[in-house]
Each structure stands twice: as C-alpha cells, then as structure tokens.
Amino acid sequence: MAGSLPIHLLGEPLLRRLSVVLDRAAPGKGWRELAQLAVSHGRIKLSSLELEQCSLQVLEPEGSPSLSLLRLMGKKSCTVVELVQFLQTLDQPEALQYLSPPGIKIVVQPDPKAVLSGQMVKLCCLAVGHPFLHYQWFKQTKEVLHGKSPELIFNPVKVSDSGTYICRVNSGSSFVFSRWAQLDVYDLQGVSYGSLVGVSENKIRICTQPQSQNLKVGDKLILECHAVGNPVPHYQWFRNGLQLTNGNRKEYMVSSVDMEHQGTYWCRVSNDQDEQESKKIEVMIGRKALAVECTEEEFSSFGKPVDLEEQSDCKLSAVDKVALLIGNMSYWNHPQLKAPMVDVYELTNLLRQLNFKVVSLLDLTESEMRNAVDEFLLLLDRGVYGLLYYAGHGYENYGNSFMVPVDAPNPYRSANCLCVQNILKLMQEKETGLNVFLLDMCRKRNEYDDTILILDALKVTANIVFGYATCQGAEAFEIQHSGLANGIFMKFLKERLLEEKKITVLLDEVAEDMGKCHLTKGKQALEIRSSLSEKRALSDPIQQTGSSAESLARNLQWAKAHELPESMYLDFKCGVQIQLGFAAEFSNVMIIYTRIVKKPPEILVCNAYVTDFPLDLDVDPKEANKGTPEETGSYLVSKDLPKHCLYTRLSSLQKLKEHLIFTVCLHYEYPGIEDSMDERKEVNVGKPLIAKLGIHHGFRKNCCMSNRPFHTQASTPVAAEYYLSANHCHPNSYPGIHHQNCVHSDHLRQPEACHCNVTLNKLTSRQEAWNNASHVRRNNLPVETTDDTVDLAFGFSNSLRLSKKQ
Structure with missing residues (x-):
C-alpha cells in the first residue's frame, strides 16, 4: 500500500537527498533520463516546457533540476513503486538505498473505526527497529498537523474528521507506511450518551434509521442506515424479505424507481461480535403525472389569448428522452484534458433525474465516435427528445463544428473529426421533438483545415437548440485542481439544469451567471443558437405510449448497453x-x-x-x-x-x-x-455495459462522415494556460484529489461583486510548447445494481489552474 503513494509524500528531506544523487549522476543516469523513463512508462505526462523549467533551476543559487522534477512527478501522481522501478532501470543503487526501509517494522497497525461524534477516538500505529523513530499521520494525502506521534487522538471526534488515514514512520532517510484506516464519524440521532453507559464497545448501535418514502415513478430512492460498533459493522439491505444485490453499503440508492421497487425495506448490521436490524420502513411508488393540467380557476384568471397559449404549453411532453454524452481526455497526439470525466459524470446524474436514457462514454476513437452516434440515432424516433453533449478538443470552420476523437492525427482536419451539423441532419430525419446540442469545446478556426464542406441543406424545423460553451472564434476553458477538474460551462450549467424552464431561457440564465464571474469575463462567454418556437424544456414529462414496437425496441437497445454482471x-x-x-x-x-x-x-x-x-x-x-x-x-x-x-x-x-x-x-x-x-x-x-454494442468495429454506416474536402491548408492551433488563485469559493465548485502546481505573480485585485472572486496571477502562452513538444501516446451510468454515487462536494481551493481546450 505504501508503494502506491505519490512520491511527494516521502517528505522534503528525503527528496533532497535523492536529488543530490541525481544531480551529480554520471551521463545516462541523471534526471533527464529519469524524466524519459517516466514519460515512456505511459501514465505520467511531462511536456517539453515543464522539462525546460526543471533545467532552468541550475540558474538559481540553490536550484536543483532533479528536485524540481521529483516534485513535478509527485504532483502528477508518480508512486514510490514506479520511482523505484525507474531508479533500478537507471542502475542507481545509491538513490535506491534511500528508498529501502531496513529494519523498521510496524507491529501495531491502525484499525478502521465507526464511532459517534463527541467521543474520544485513537488511531494507533507502533513501529520498532530503530532507536529514533518519527511518525507523521496523513488524512488522504494531506498531513495531519497534530499527527506526529504513534497515537492520533481525536478528543472529541467530529463528523468532519471522517476520512481515510495512514501513518508514515521514518528514521533518517528510511521510512515505511502503515495500512490505511477508515474513520467514520456520525452525529447522534435519537441516541443519548447516557444510553451508551455500561454498553460494551463491541455492541452495535444504529444511530441513523431508514425513513419511509412516498415516491413517483422515475424519482430517486435513497435509504440510509448508519451504525457504530467495534469491529466496524457491515451492512446488508433487504426488500420484502429478500437480500438486495449490491445492497451492502450504508446507503442504498436507486436512481430511477419503478413499481417493482415498492415494498418493505430494512437493513441488517453486523460484525463478529453482534448483529442488529434497523426498523422496517415502507417505500410506496405512485405513477407520475403525464401532464400538468390547468384548473378552471387558473384558466379564468388569464386573458383569453394567453389562456390558450398557456394551456397548450402545459401539455407539451416527449415520447421519450435520450442523451449521448462523450468526454474525450486522453488524446494520443494532443494535450490531455481533465474536466470531461467529471463533467460527463455530473451531467449524466442530472439528466437521469430528468428521466433521460443516458449513454455516457469516455475517450473514443474516430470509428468509436461514429459508431456511438449510429447507436444513438437508433434510440431516436418521432417526438423523442435527443440531447448530444460533447466535451473535448474541437474547432469550427465556416459555421461547421467539429469534434476531435482521441486518435486524431497531429495536425487533424475535418476528415479525421465528426461534424456536428451532419449529426443534426440525421437527427432531423428521425422527426425528433427536440434536438439539443451542448458543445463544451473551443470554436477557434483550425488553420490546418481550409476545407469547405458541402452539406445537404438542413430541414426548416423549430426544434433545434445549440448551447456553445464559448463564442465563435474563442476558446473554452476548464478549471484544473488537485487531479480533478470542471469545465467552466458545466460549472454553471449544473446549477440550473434541473429547473423547469424552457431550454433557451435556462441557457440564457447560465450565460448571465457566467457573465457575472470574473473568472470567465473576457475569456469565455456562452453562445446560444435556437430555432425553438415552443416552450420545450428538458424537464417536460414523458407521454407514455404503451408498449409500441418503437418504444420496446428503444428500451431494449438502451438496456442492452447498460447490463452489469451480477454479483x-x-x-x-x-x-x-x-x-x-x-x-x-x-x-x-x-x-x-x-x-x-x-x-x-x-x-x-x-x-x-x-x-x-x-x-x-x-x-x-x-x-x-x-x-x-x-x-x-x-x-x-x-x-x-x-x-x-x-x-x-x-x-x-x-x-x-x-x-x-x-x-x-x-x-x-x-x-x-x-x-x-x-x-x-x-x-x-x-x-458488460457498452461492450454488447460492438462499437469498436470499423465504420459501419459512415452515417456521420464528413464530405470530402476540396481544399486544405495547414497551420497550428494555439494553446494557452491561465493560473488563478481563489479568494472566495463558489459553494458548488469542486475539491481535488491530487495537488497541482501553481504560479503566483502579478496579483490583480478583482471586484468583490463576482460570484467567484479570484485573483489573476499569471497568463502563460503555451503556443511555443505546442509547436516543440513531442507528445506521447498514451470513462456513467450507474443503475440499481451499481449504487449511484453521492455528488462530490468539490470546492475552489488556494490553487486553481484554468487551462484551454484546444
């Protein structure tokens, strides 16, 4: 387990000792060769600009290229095991001796605990082997300030102390890590401290009981049961006396309930010493109303022209709702992105709450993207709402938008990409009730591609909405922080997507939100194009059409791609x-x-x-x-x-x-x-899942192939990076897992009226790095059996990096 930790957790003294060895190493065994090994390993990405910044450390009085490289590799999640392998390949026994922990042995490992808040709790790690041992506790990857002794004491323990802990024991340059220990802390709910007096600490006490619920078809079901005990309790949920598959967590969740989910639920909590059952609760499922009806009183309160219009609006509905979400990050020949993974995940959860059938895919090649679109088109029919979301690299030429697959060559042209307008034409042929395109990508011109596509004319229909993350000719950005990231567009869109408003009104309000934030002002602005003449909304109900052949085929095709193996x-x-x-x-x-x-x-x-x-x-x-x-x-x-x-x-x-x-x-x-x-x-x-559809095959229909170009010309897309440091946090932004380098200089104070008040530190162009870098080649649809995830509560921290989607 210790070998899987990032190397920057080894501590500054040890990293400095390693850097001294690498700085003075013989040719072929130094820091440059270490960087080459890390890149060739495939998982760690180091650009030529980053390596140049490492080499410039020799100009500093106490600068060390090796120390700069080791810190950078640690930030990029290079583990101790990987570093040992690289040093072994370089034949660096002197450096390896610093990573060998001779003699230190942990004899008492920390145990996981589930406890009530307000108690005193200890996590213990005891080691032997050296006369002078130093301890340092970590919560996830962050040092615990008071955790420098064998016992990590919480007195009293708080809910905020919940998390995963590990202890590092070192003597000089030798070190060893304990195993991970999970600490779960719960607030008291109906349990008094007095009721615990005289009760064995091994006895299980349930402190959060599940609650009965009345739901509609399509609603989300969440049942919770939290317990304390020693050893840590295990959970198993039951419905109508039958054990639920994958119902072995504290929370049992169904994203979209049906009539079959109605019944009596309870949870059995057990450990080696005791077993308890929660109270039995009832979950009732009712049919969701198919349309909103206006009362006679509401009808009579309006003027007649408005009455008829509003009455018509009330009856708008969809035959079905289908969404294809594609997030491309791990490009083979182009800069990597981070935000598409989080953005696709969050949008999937939101659209499922709106009763969309969602297909969410990460990192697709050109043939896979085209075949995924083919499968998406099979789910569309007359009156169906279709939504396509794409996050990744992209560009726009002569009014046509192009999505870039992960295997696109460098440079790429329209023949290597998917044209969004071609997909729209095919969606129109299905006579869909609403076509929504949300494109989270750059819209700058691709100077390598001077192609003018000759496309068949689109039909004149009033059911098309384009939501572009940025204006024509501009770039789209993502906020990178601590290993996870959010796109600027999705950060604001997710706050409003569930609102029951006409889709164009909703997007207008998202654009206003983006315009109020100085993080985006002058860099990115949402653009909306629409031919929508009805009050269509993503929240419109689905009008049941019985068991028509089209509906059955659509349900079968969607379900086919989302089957998980049984536990x-x-x-x-x-x-x-x-x-x-x-x-x-x-x-x-x-x-x-x-x-x-x-x-x-x-x-x-x-x-x-x-x-x-x-x-x-x-x-x-x-x-x-x-x-x-x-x-x-x-x-x-x-x-x-x-x-x-x-x-x-x-x-x-x-x-x-x-x-x-x-x-x-x-x-x-x-x-x-x-x-x-x-x-x-x-x-x-x-x-399992999407593998059943076989979209790995070559182009099957070429249904969304671009027309062949008749003129091309080359140039280079520009890349840029913006580094920011947050002063105030937006309540719904994201925390990260890994730490990201920040550059601090040229502080400019921003007005305090902004929702995300930030200080712009440094604007660094990466065009030169793009021209010179040698880029090396180098994924949500939870259903009942997968236990949907609780939304992550990310937040802006003191180090944010705003980077461009090319």
Whole structure:
C-alpha cells in the first residue's frame, strides 16, 4: 500500500537527498533520463516546457533540476513503486538505498473505526527497529498537523474528521507506511450518551434509521442506515424479505424507481461480535403525472389569448428522452484534458433525474465516435427528445463544428473529426421533438483545415437548440485542481439544469451567471443558437405510449448497453469464499471489486486478485487490485463502493471484442508454512455495459462522415494556460484529489461583486510548447445494481489552474 503513494509524500528531506544523487549522476543516469523513463512508462505526462523549467533551476543559487522534477512527478501522481522501478532501470543503487526501509517494522497497525461524534477516538500505529523513530499521520494525502506521534487522538471526534488515514514512520532517510484506516464519524440521532453507559464497545448501535418514502415513478430512492460498533459493522439491505444485490453499503440508492421497487425495506448490521436490524420502513411508488393540467380557476384568471397559449404549453411532453454524452481526455497526439470525466459524470446524474436514457462514454476513437452516434440515432424516433453533449478538443470552420476523437492525427482536419451539423441532419430525419446540442469545446478556426464542406441543406424545423460553451472564434476553458477538474460551462450549467424552464431561457440564465464571474469575463462567454418556437424544456414529462414496437425496441437497445454482471460468490477448495462485485462508473467504465467473505480459522491471511484480462482492454497490472478506488483512478463512485476490498477499474469497454474472461487468483498462508498457497478460478461475465454494442468495429454506416474536402491548408492551433488563485469559493465548485502546481505573480485585485472572486496571477502562452513538444501516446451510468454515487462536494481551493481546450 505504501508503494502506491505519490512520491511527494516521502517528505522534503528525503527528496533532497535523492536529488543530490541525481544531480551529480554520471551521463545516462541523471534526471533527464529519469524524466524519459517516466514519460515512456505511459501514465505520467511531462511536456517539453515543464522539462525546460526543471533545467532552468541550475540558474538559481540553490536550484536543483532533479528536485524540481521529483516534485513535478509527485504532483502528477508518480508512486514510490514506479520511482523505484525507474531508479533500478537507471542502475542507481545509491538513490535506491534511500528508498529501502531496513529494519523498521510496524507491529501495531491502525484499525478502521465507526464511532459517534463527541467521543474520544485513537488511531494507533507502533513501529520498532530503530532507536529514533518519527511518525507523521496523513488524512488522504494531506498531513495531519497534530499527527506526529504513534497515537492520533481525536478528543472529541467530529463528523468532519471522517476520512481515510495512514501513518508514515521514518528514521533518517528510511521510512515505511502503515495500512490505511477508515474513520467514520456520525452525529447522534435519537441516541443519548447516557444510553451508551455500561454498553460494551463491541455492541452495535444504529444511530441513523431508514425513513419511509412516498415516491413517483422515475424519482430517486435513497435509504440510509448508519451504525457504530467495534469491529466496524457491515451492512446488508433487504426488500420484502429478500437480500438486495449490491445492497451492502450504508446507503442504498436507486436512481430511477419503478413499481417493482415498492415494498418493505430494512437493513441488517453486523460484525463478529453482534448483529442488529434497523426498523422496517415502507417505500410506496405512485405513477407520475403525464401532464400538468390547468384548473378552471387558473384558466379564468388569464386573458383569453394567453389562456390558450398557456394551456397548450402545459401539455407539451416527449415520447421519450435520450442523451449521448462523450468526454474525450486522453488524446494520443494532443494535450490531455481533465474536466470531461467529471463533467460527463455530473451531467449524466442530472439528466437521469430528468428521466433521460443516458449513454455516457469516455475517450473514443474516430470509428468509436461514429459508431456511438449510429447507436444513438437508433434510440431516436418521432417526438423523442435527443440531447448530444460533447466535451473535448474541437474547432469550427465556416459555421461547421467539429469534434476531435482521441486518435486524431497531429495536425487533424475535418476528415479525421465528426461534424456536428451532419449529426443534426440525421437527427432531423428521425422527426425528433427536440434536438439539443451542448458543445463544451473551443470554436477557434483550425488553420490546418481550409476545407469547405458541402452539406445537404438542413430541414426548416423549430426544434433545434445549440448551447456553445464559448463564442465563435474563442476558446473554452476548464478549471484544473488537485487531479480533478470542471469545465467552466458545466460549472454553471449544473446549477440550473434541473429547473423547469424552457431550454433557451435556462441557457440564457447560465450565460448571465457566467457573465457575472470574473473568472470567465473576457475569456469565455456562452453562445446560444435556437430555432425553438415552443416552450420545450428538458424537464417536460414523458407521454407514455404503451408498449409500441418503437418504444420496446428503444428500451431494449438502451438496456442492452447498460447490463452489469451480477454479483457472485466464488468458493475455493481451501474453504475461502470471496465476493466478486461490479459497479458502473460510465457506460464504458466498470469497477470490479473482490472481498473475502469467509475464511477458515486455520488460514492466517488471504487475498483475492483479478488478473489475465483480455488484451483488448490494455489493463495495467500495476493499476489493478488497489486498496482504494482512488488508486485505480476512480474518484467519482468511490464513496458508494464497499469498503475493505481490492478494486480494479476497466475502462474503454467498447474495445472488448469477445466475452470478458479473467482469472480470480486467491493467495493464502497457513501457520508454520513459509510459502504461500494459491488457487485460481476463471470467470466469464459476458460483455458488460457498452461492450454488447460492438462499437469498436470499423465504420459501419459512415452515417456521420464528413464530405470530402476540396481544399486544405495547414497551420497550428494555439494553446494557452491561465493560473488563478481563489479568494472566495463558489459553494458548488469542486475539491481535488491530487495537488497541482501553481504560479503566483502579478496579483490583480478583482471586484468583490463576482460570484467567484479570484485573483489573476499569471497568463502563460503555451503556443511555443505546442509547436516543440513531442507528445506521447498514451470513462456513467450507474443503475440499481451499481449504487449511484453521492455528488462530490468539490470546492475552489488556494490553487486553481484554468487551462484551454484546444
């Protein structure tokens, strides 16, 4: 577990010792070669501009290129294990000795705890091996200021203390990390301190009981049961006496309920010492009204012309609502982006609340994008609302917008990209009730592409809305911070998307919000184009059409792409039983987790790993079987996954050509036997999620292929970066996971009337870096069985980076 930590957590003294060795290393073994190894490894991205900034450290009195590089690699999540591998390749024994912890051994590991607020709580880590040991506790990746002793004491413990903790023990340059310990702290709800007097600390006490609910079809169901006890309690939800699949978390959630979800629910809470059941509650499901009716009193209060218009508006509805969301980040030949992952995830959750059938996809190649659009068109029909959202690199030439796939060459032209106007024409042929395009990309001209497309004329219809994240000829930006990011457009859109307003009115208000914020003023402004003549809204109800052939086909096609494998239990000959579970993060991203359910007492320790995945998925073994979801790159659904498991994140499921077959390997040890034992079981879970649609195939219809160009000319898109430091936080912005470098200079005070009052520090052009850099090649649709994620409460911190989508 310690080897998976970012290297900047090793501490400044140790990093300085390593940098001294690398600075004075022989040719071929220094910091430049270390940087080349890190880049060739594929996961860590270092631009030529960043490496140049490292080399310029030699001009500083006490500057060190190696120290600058190590800090930079740490910020980019380079782990201790990866650094050791790089140093071994460079044959750097002197540097490696600093990373070898001889003699230090942790004899008491911190235990996870679930406690009530107001109590005194201790997390303990005790090590032996050196006469002088130093301790430092971390909460996630942030140092705990008072955590410099073997015991981390909270007196009293607060709900805000909840989190994951780890302890670093070091003596000089040697160090070792403890295992992670989860601390869950709950407020008292109906439980008094007096009722706990004389009660064994092992006894389970339920402090948050589930509550009965009356819901409509399509509403979200959230049931909560929180308990304290030692050891940490486990949870299992039941409905009508039957155990719920994947109902093994504190919260049980269904994103969109149907009549089948009605019934009696309760939760069983247990540990090795005790077992308790929550109170039984009823969940009632009613039919959602299909239209809003005007009363006689409301009708008589209006003037007649307005009455008829308003009455007509009340009856507007959709036959169905379908959305395709594409977020491209991991470009092979172009700058990487961060915001599309968070933006697509958040928009998926919002649209599902509006009863949209959502397909959410990350990092698609050109053929995959075209085939995904084909599948999207199959879900459209007369009267259906269709929404296409794209976040990634893009450009606009002669009024046509182009979305750039992740495999686009450098430079790219219209033949390598998807033309949005072509997709609109195909949507019109379906006679859709509403066509909405939300394009979160740049709209600057691509000087490499001087193509004038000859497109068939669009039909004259009054059902088209374009929401461009930025104006024509301008750039779109994303706020990068601590490993996660939000696009400027989505930051403001998500605050209003659920409002029951005409879509153009809603977008107008988003544009006004963006205009009030100095973070975007003069850089990015929302542009709206619309031919909408009716009061159509994303919140319009769906008019049930019974079991028509079109409706059944559409439901089947959508459901086909969102089937998760059922959770299963595997029994091994040694008597160990493990649970193999699955969760969806996006329509093409799945989390696999393994957990030991039963272990014979004669077995000391055992762990279950998943391995031998199909080559199509290109799963890095170093990124699999991690102790926390965040270590796999899954920050968005981590809170709703079961704890104390090993997690593996499978992205790009659209590339899966055959069934997903992998191996579950069980390692276990018996007392008195040095060698560990292992058993293996092969598992076939078919084609999960989007893999069933086979969009990895070559162009099938070429339905959205651009017309061939008759003239091209080359030039270079410009790239830029803006660095900002926040003074005041917007209440609905995002916190990050990893730290990001900030540049501070030239402070300019912004007016305090802004919603996101910020100080603009430095504007750095990256055009030169774009021209010279050698770019190296280098994923949400939770359903009931995947346990939807609670929204992340991100926030602007003291270091924000505003960067451009090319």
